[in-house]
Amino acid sequence: MPLLQIENLRKSFRTSSTLGGSGARLVAVNDVSFTLEQGETLGLVGESGCGKSTTGKLIMQLQKADQGRVLFNDTDLTTLSARQMRPFRRQIQMIFQDPFSSLNPRMTVSSILSEPLIIHKLVPARQIRDRVIELLEKVGLTAEHEQRYSHEFSGGQRQRIGIARALAVEPQLIIADEPVSALDLSVQAQILNLLQELQQQHNLSYLFIAHDLAVIEHVSDRIAVMYLGNIVELTDAETLYKNPRHPYTEALLNAVPVADPDHPRPAPLSGEIPSPVNPPSGCYFHPRCPYADQLCREHSPPLTDSGDKHLVACHHSEQVGQYLIRRR
Amino acid sequence: MPPRLVVENLRSYFFTRSGLVKAVDDVSFTINSGETLALVGESGCGKSMTALSLLRLLPEPGRVVGGEIRLDDRDLLHLPDLEMRRIRGNQISMIFQEPMTSLNPVLQIGEQIAEVLRLHKGSTSPQALEQAADLLTQVGISDPGRRLRDYPHQLSGGQRQRVMIAIALACDPKLLIADEPTTALDVTIQAQIMDLLQKLKEERQMTTLLITHDLGVVASNADRLAVMYAGQIVETGSVVQLFENPLHPYTQGLLNCIPRPGHKGLLPTIPGQLPSLREHHDGCLFIDRCDAPSPPCGHEQMQLKEHKPGHWVRCWRY
Numbered sequence: 001m002p003l004l005q006i007e008n009l010r011k012s013f014r015t016s017s018t019l020g021g022s023g024a025r026l027v028a029v030n031d032v033s034f035t036l037e038q039g040e041t042l043g044l045v046g047e048s049g050c051g052k053s054t055t056g057k058l059i060m061q062l063q064k065a066d067q068g069r070v071l072f073n074d075t076d077l078t079t080l081s082a083r084q085m086r087p088f089r090r091q092i093q094m095i096f097q098d099p100f101s102s103l104n105p106r107m108t109v110s111s112i113l114s115e116p117l118i119i120h121k122l123v124p125a126r127q128i129r130d131r132v133i134e135l136l137e138k139v140g141l142t143a144e145h146e147q148r149y150s151h152e153f154s155g156g157q158r159q160r161i162g163i164a165r166a167l168a169v170e171p172q173l174i175i176a177d178e179p180v181s182a183l184d185l186s187v188q189a190q191i192l193n194l195l196q197e198l199q200q201q202h203n204l205s206y207l208f209i210a211h212d213l214a215v216i217e218h219v220s221d222r223i224a225v226m227y228l229g230n231i232v233e234l235t236d237a238e239t240l241y242k243n244p245r246h247p248y249t250e251a252l253l254n255a256v257p258v259a260d261p262d263h264p265r266p267a268p269l270s271g272e273i274p275s276p277v278n279p280p281s282g283c284y285f286h287p288r289c290p291y292a293d294q295l296c297r298e299h300s301p302p303l304t305d306s307g308d309k310h311l312v313a314c315h316h317s318e319q320v321g322q323y324l325i326r327r328r
Numbered sequence: 329m330p331p332r333l334v335v336e337n338l339r340s341y342f343f344t345r346s347g348l349v350k351a352v353d354d355v356s357f358t359i360n361s362g363e364t365l366a367l368v369g370e371s372g373c374g375k376s377m378t379a380l381s382l383l384r385l386l387p388e389p390g391r392v393v394g395g396e397i398r399l400d401d402r403d404l405l406h407l408p409d410l411e412m413r414r415i416r417g418n419q420i421s422m423i424f425q426e427p428m429t430s431l432n433p434v435l436q437i438g439e440q441i442a443e444v445l446r447l448h449k450g451s452t453s454p455q456a457l458e459q460a461a462d463l464l465t466q467v468g469i470s471d472p473g474r475r476l477r478d479y480p481h482q483l484s485g486g487q488r489q490r491v492m493i494a495i496a497l498a499c500d501p502k503l504l505i506a507d508e509p510t511t512a513l514d515v516t517i518q519a520q521i522m523d524l525l526q527k528l529k530e531e532r533q534m535t536t537l538l539i540t541h542d543l544g545v546v547a548s549n550a551d552r553l554a555v556m557y558a559g560q561i562v563e564t565g566s567v568v569q570l571f572e573n574p575l576h577p578y579t580q581g582l583l584n585c586i587p588r589p590g591h592k593g594l595l596p597t598i599p600g601q602l603p604s605l606r607e608h609h610d611g612c613l614f615i616d617r618c619d620a621p622s623p624p625c626g627h628e629q630m631q632l633k634e635h636k637p638g639h640w641v642r643c644w645r646y
């Protein structure tokens with residue numbers, strides 16, 4: 001039994017009206033299903049605005065899904081009352097994409113980190129301060145920072161406080177939404193090594209959202225690629241990089257800037273960015289896809305297993321790879 | 329031609345309840361017109377505070393305590409407030425590291441962009457909204473007519489970041505300070521934004537200070553690079569010079585951390601962490617993490633020294 005199983009999640013929002021027009025519905029997450037095993041890391045990548053953070057918040061029950069189920073250890077979280085949900089709030093932690101808004105500005109770092117320890121009675125009162133300092137040191141900060149407020153830190157330091165807070169309660173599942181996006185390479189490596197160590201010690205599971213494809217490749221066992229509210233490809237990390245089967249994945253891999261001044265600048269994806277209010281007909285990616293034909297304009301391809309548990313939603317998946325720039 | 333921006337021996341300190349924090353402690357660099365200088369360095373080393381000092385927007389209890397900042401030969405640190413305000417937004421604009429620190433949560437984003445256009449370009453209201461929609465399209469936001477009426481909380485992290493980029497570009501700045509402008513963007517949209525900045529650089533000679541930790545972004549977009557450590561610039565030179573021949577042990581360590589595809593297991597790091605910015609240090613600030621410190625490193629600070637034409641380093645080895 002997987003630790004987490006998501007079935008057909010959907011979430012839409014009422015949009016702002018246009019001038020003189022009326023509001024409509026924006027589908028942020030269309031129909032998303034996946035599983036996550038204990039001790040596994042599932043990477044989640046996709047275009048900005050495609051629904052990654054919303055998916056994370058739906059799992060956490062911070063937003064109510066329009067439809068679908070979230071099974072955690074076989075309990076459907078979408079059916080629980082706030083009180084029934086409380087124990088799960090410790091087992092599932094989220095590292096938020098925006099640390100600035102997710103840390104209480106009126107609390108010192110030491111109270112931010114000790115609060116969950118007290119609420120969940122995780123350590124005896126005498127040991128709280130030691131545990132707080134231990135957490136700070138784990139993320140590369142020191143006791144010197146303990147009495148500061150969150151606005152008195154740099155962006156990357158704030159991000160690390162968010163990580164320390166999630167680790168404080170020793171959860172089973174961490175939904176990490178761009179957890180290292182503000183960190184330089186060496187501190188980033190320290191944090192990723194820490195997350196990996198904790199995973200080995202405690203059999204932790206991660207849903208790891210990031211746009212940095214080198215980071216995603218390093219941490220993930222499997223990777224899901226999202227485009228405009230849907231998963232378009234899902235397979236193990238190695239296969240995805242060597243043998244992408246969806247044209248959006250191929251475009252993503254080609255757009256990674258290389259840390260070498262002699263290398264050409266990466267090209268953006270051509271074509272108009274689609275609107276989640278009025279998505280294109282057929283396959284949502286067809287207006288930007290070099291492989292698209294009539295079939296793609298008319299019919300939306302379902303996510304299917306193309307062999308070896310390599311899931312892909314593309315009518316022409318066997319052709320994909322022609323444009324891939326091989327760098328290794 | 330003289331450089332567009334000159335920063336000399338800048339020092340910015342925080343006078344906190346529990347003592348002094350020397351966030352920026354001797355930073356010097358220049359940027360020529362139409363040039364992009366990338367600024368990299370360990371989290372907490374003072375990059376954002378350097379940027380905010382340039383705009384005189386350092387938060388309390390921070391203060392610039394020394395140095396000089398000149399934009400086209402105007403001394404920014406001693407301009408009257410009113411004039412500084414005119415320069416901010418008209419000639420210099422900034423993309424802030426965290427969008428929510430600068431977006432107004434109760435104003436529609438169209439209003440926030442249009443306000444800049446009205447103030448700095450004298451656009452009329454309907455014109456300004458049209459131009460705002462056009463800017464949203466340029467930063468890759470679909471359905472701009474509808475999006476203008478969104479509040480910041482209705483946007484994804486990367487969409488907010490792009491709205492902030494649109495606001496910064498709205499006034500056609502001569503100098504753009506971009507503090508981690510693409511941290512929330514996937515690589516294809518990142519490429520689109522970097523192309524847009526490149527175009528402004530070529531067409532309008534826009535000068536850019538680009539703070540980023542993404543060395544891929546540095547390599548493909550910057551002309552020169554400055555490396556910062558614990559409040560100081562420790563190395564500067566052309567991008568090619570620094571990538572091909574890094575001199576300072578911190579720069580060497582950083583480049584060594586670039587992930588190799590397919591690598592599993594633990595990632596390389598630079599063991600140790602930034603020294604406390606509170607204490608006074610006599611010697612080199614990197615000494616505790618250096619693999620080959622020599623006798624003068626412990627008690628004397630080295631100044632930036634030109635090792636090869638245009639390539640400067642602060643280290644006793646050279």
Ligand SMILES: Nc1ncnc2c1ncn2[C@@H]1O[C@H](COP(=O)(O)OP(=O)(O)OP(=O)(O)O)[C@@H](O)[C@H]1O
Binds near residue numbers: 151155182369372378
């Ligand atoms: N209000 C404050 N009081 C005390 N120290 C502060 C305050 N604000 C920032 N600092 C400290 O100043 C130093 C420099 O901060 P700055 O934001 O410039 O770092 P940075 O290089 O931009 O880091 P990052 O890459 O993480 O964004 C940090 O060590 C930070 O903790």
Ligand SMILES: Nc1ncnc2c1ncn2[C@@H]1O[C@H](COP(=O)(O)OP(=O)(O)OP(=O)(O)O)[C@@H](O)[C@H]1O
Binds near residue numbers: 513
């Ligand atoms: N509270 C909300 N009200 C209205 N629309 C919303 C809300 N939250 C998200 N959306 C919309 O849902 C879509 C998906 O947003 P989400 O934050 O999940 O994207 P994301 O994949 O995390 O993007 P990014 O990589 O930029 O963070 C976006 O188009 C966004 O505008």
Ligand SMILES: [Mg+2]
Binds near residue numbers: 054097177485486
């Ligand atoms: Mg997001």
Ligand SMILES: [Mg+2]
Binds near residue numbers: 156376425
């Ligand atoms: Mg910063």
